[in-house]
Amino acid sequence: MSLTLEQVHRIAHLARIEVSESEALSTQGHLNGIFQLIEQMQAVDTQGVEPMAHAQDLGQRLRADVVSETDRRAAFQAIAPEVEAGLYLVPKVIE
């Protein structure tokens, strides 16, 4: 398998990472090297093998539906790039 430059741009967009044309070229080389390594997996017959998502076969734990955290809004907003009146500011998305 080999990624085209167009695919590299598509993946970068999926990941929301801006890449320049020259970055895309070097990324393409590196990613293809990595995928060459990954390709070794394709030769393995895994029919009937249950995928293993996790080291421990655990179900999701549930907790009682009660308030367990204190309000720390001010502390959390103090580290945000831009806030106003208790709101996180981002560029306008709705005209």
Place this chain on the structure above:
Amino acid sequence: MINASLKQLSQALAARQISSVELTQLFLDRINRFNPTLNAFITVDAEKSLAAARAADARIAAGNAGLLTGIPIAQKDIFCAEGWRTTCGSKMLANFVSPYDATVIRKMEAEAGLVSLGKTNMDEFAMGSSNETSFFGPVRNPWDTERVPGGSSGGSAAAVAARLAPAATGTDTGGSIRQPAALCNLTGLKPTYGVVSRYGMIAFASSLDQAGPMAASAEDCALLLNSMVGFDERDSTSLERPAEDYCRDLEKPLAGLRIGLPKEFFGEGCDPEVMAAVRAAIAEYEKLGATTVEVSLPNSHLSVPAYYVIAPAEASSNLSRFDGVRYGFRAEDYANLDDMYMKSRAQGFGAEVKRRIMIGAYVLSHGYYDAYYLQAQRIRRLIANDFVEAFKSCDVIMGPTSPSTAFKLGEKAADPVQMYLSDIYTIAVNLAGLPGMSVPCGLVGGLPVGLQLVGNYFAEAQLLNVAHRYQQATDWHQRRPAGLE
């Protein structure tokens, strides 16, 4: 005091031979002297450390100190610590001051009374095996400053090896405790997945990440592990288990111990001199009464390929939170919301992190999920099953931690695949979720070699016993790099 064990430091503090403030100042002075060369710490805050030391001294004076109260420790900069800058080695978090404590930090500092000396350097978001991907520059190996300390817990390893701290924390997703421990002559332990809480430990690959201690001996690691473990309702994969004392079996004789030697770890691909040191360590174990048996991990050669699907897939999801909105870096100029995300992430992440996010985005994308992600998870099962089979005929598995001693700075930095292969012996252990250790077992050309021990699930106390008895019979773990007196 610089080279004292944690037990000795504990006794000195209890006997009032030294105060925690004096001890903390002693190590802060060493950080001042040697950190400009080694770059092991990203953040040091003497005022904060000394305030914690004063609180520890008060606890000791009041008679409610624990065994570790007042002992200084270095914390990997992946753990959120309230009021401390917590960067994870990234420009993305270069100015992030955490508003809360990770559970590991809370347990070690608030409960056990350990005193933080600062936050140690690391590969960006723990993605690397040499500490060269850090936004804050590479860490240098105290054994040879032209060489890497390993990664991703390279700052922790260098700090302890140079005795800028008596011990440190690390995290291990594919070898990030064991490989730097091997390259810097430390004892490091990655516990069974789920034993140490991941709450507040900045996530890389959530099904693999596990925190553990890095120190000068197995005994020190056992004491630290006691302070780190425990069920945490804030970590959805934290395990509810009865408490255990990891020091309890340290002195147990090794007579009758069955050591499994996977033939795949003793073939080609390892430096012959490293292999000779590992074989000499195994011969030492035979003298201590252990027997060896050949075992097989037939799918272990697939661990690096499977890992480089699973870990990036989880990373691409975990790192989607860094969008320049609620915390972290935001680009200066952007045209709209999407452009703000794209530019903030392009400028905030380094090249290796971007590569892994992109691999993850690709293997999870429509049309590729089955061929890559599910196939990797099936291979993960085969790898885990190999260990189950191997542990039917042995108690502990041994082999090299790393295929070579510390390599030169820059030697592998340009070729991601070469870098990935430096974790060839450690990654399978993370995929299976087993506990693993690295123990110093020799020097080759003046550089440390690590012996890897792999135990069955929850066999940490046994691994520590196996490591400790070896350290009673040998002195490799007491060797220190020169020029740091």
